[in-house]
Amino acid sequence: MTLTQSTTTTVEQSLPDVERAAHHARGFLEALGVDLSGPARRQSPMRMATAYLEMMSSDPFEMTTFDNDEGYAELVLMTDIPVQSLCEHHFLPFTGVAHVGYVPADRLVGLSKLARTVETFAHRPQTQENLTQQIADHLTAALAPRGVGVVIEAEHTCMSLRGVRTSGARTRTSAFTGDLRAAAARAEFLAALN
Ligand SMILES: [Zn+2]
Structure with a gap:
């Protein structure tokens, strides 16, 4: 029998006040000398x-995991997961892709949950x-993988x-834990991306 476990993944944040944000967006743009009086721009602050x-x-989701009944012990790798996030220094977007993998121990997770994990932590x-690092930590906590x-x-x-x-320059960051920290495993992971 396959046992499933589930935990809800959310990112805690205070309740947004869109009206107030729009009010201050208007002040922000006007302070920069933007004329908001025309019909095309009247709704721009909102x-x-x-x-x-x-x-x-991001919407909360259930991080459902499954028993690794058959003892699958190799890399599970999902590549080219879209990343849309917001740089906290400038509040301008950064976009790209995430490649997320794990070597299971006792638990497996649905592949869509890897993408949802990326989305949840990116949308802040x-x-x-x-x-x-947060994506790696979350999967470690949810799956206790190798x-x-x-x-x-x-x-x-x-x-x-x-x-x-x-323009066109890309930044690459990585986090490896457990068995994937070893140089050979890390090299195999990176080779699988090409
Ligand atoms: Zn920035």
Whole structure:
């Protein structure tokens, strides 16, 4: 018999006040000299507030895990999971892909939950480094696996659109735990991405 376990994954945040956010978005844009009087821009502060709220929210989901009945002991790897996040330094988006894998011990998890884990931790103000580590920590806590590997490659609009304007440059971060920390396992994980 396969036993399932389930925990709800949420990111705690205080209740948003969209009206207040829109009010301050108007002040923010006006302070920068933007004329909001025309019909095309009248709703822009509210659009801006709801867009930011959407980038910083995610729906809770059930982290359902299963007994590893058959003793599967190799890498489970999901590649090219979309990442849409918000840099906490500039509050500009960074986007890219995450490659998430684990070597199971007693528990398995549905593949869609790997993508949901990425989405949940990405949809909040973040640094790419912390996002990478938080995904690894969450899977470690939920699955107690033999090892977890998370690699994220992303382009940061705070760098591509302003400052040094490094358009096209991607940043790669990684977190490896347990069995996947060993050089050979890590190399195998990275080789599997190509
Ligand atoms: Zn930034």
